[in-house]
Amino acid sequence: MEEGLQEAQEFIKTYSEQKEVSAKVKRAPLLACCGIVCGFCLLISPFITPAFRKHCLPYVPATRRQIDLVLNLRKNTTGLLVDVGSGDGRLVIQSAKRGWKSHGIELNRWLVYYSRFLAWKEGVSHLTTFFRQDLWKTDLSPYDTVVIFGTSEMMLDFEKKLEKELKSNAEVIAGRFGLSKWVPYKQFLDPKRNMGLYNVFAYKKQFKHRS
Numbered sequence: 089m090e091e092g093l094q095e096a097q098e099f100i101k102t103y104s105e106q107k108e109v110s111a112k113v114k115r116a117p118l119l120a121c122c123g124i125v126c127g128f129c130l131l132i133s134p135f136i137t138p139a140f141r142k143h144c145l146p147y148v149p150a151t152r153r154q155i156d157l158v159l160n161l162r163k164n165t166t167g168l169l170v171d172v173g174s175g176d177g178r179l180v181i182q183s184a185k186r187g188w189k190s191h192g193i194e195l196n197r198w199l200v201y202y203s204r205f206l207a208w209k210e211g212v213s214h215l216t217t218f219f220r221q222d223l224w225k226t227d228l229s230p231y232d233t234v235v236i237f238g239t240s241e242m243m244l245d246f247e248k249k250l251e252k253e254l255k256s257n258a259e260v261i262a263g264r265f266g267l268s269k270w271v272p273y274k275q276f277l278d279p280k281r282n283m284g285l286y287n288v289f290a291y292k293k294q295f296k297h298r299s
């Protein structure tokens with residue numbers, strides 16, 4: 089009688105242990121899926137969140153032609169260059185390849201890490217620095233050239249920031265959309281129009297503004 093009871097108890101114990109193991113096995117794929125989804129969200133959120141900011145500035149990498157147009161306008165200037173909203177760092181890297189010390193300001197941490205990696209791969213990490221920073225909270229006073237591939241909606245506010253912070257002989261090069269009130273001292277207007285994709289405007293701080 090006692091033996092039978094012991095056997096029954098052992099059976100119940102083994103059965104409940106097996107049940108626990110099979111529940112864990114069943115939960116594993118669900119947990120793995122949750123992990124993958126969370127990882128994916130973490131990865132893509134920096135690409136989506138700029139859309140919810142006051143000034144939406146999405147990640148649209150510059151083409152090689154746009155970069156060349158910007159850097160050619162700068163040809164005769166030296167000093168420290170900054171690309172505000174530097175994306176994957178391609179403009180900063182090309183600028184460094186011309187021998188110019190160049191900084192990139194970028195909100196998206198993955199793009200900052202990737203930019204640093206590309207700069208190292210291209211052998212220009214000694215000339216480049218990438219900051220994970222908000223461009224609106226970055227002091228632009230140390231820079232001789234500020235490059236911006238912005239949106240038309242943000243330009244007026246950006247102009248106010250430039251007026252407050254830039255040193256007197258600094259220059260601004262804007263790709264696609266120009267500044268609203270400043271008058272460019274040099275510009276390239278795409279003859280084929282292309283929705284202004286290849287328009288580039290160069291400004292000096294001391295130049296006269298439109299009234």
Ligand SMILES: C[S@@+](CC[C@H](N)C(=O)[O-])C[C@H]1O[C@@H](n2cnc3c(N)ncnc32)[C@H](O)[C@@H]1O
Nearest residue numbers: 145147148149150173174175179194195222223
């Ligand atoms: C048009 S893309 C930049 C293209 C880049 N200059 C190039 O040469 O390829 C704009 C970039 O600005 C970044 N961005 C958006 N809002 C920002 C902010 N407040 N501060 C810094 N970077 C920002 C985006 O993550 C995106 O990579």
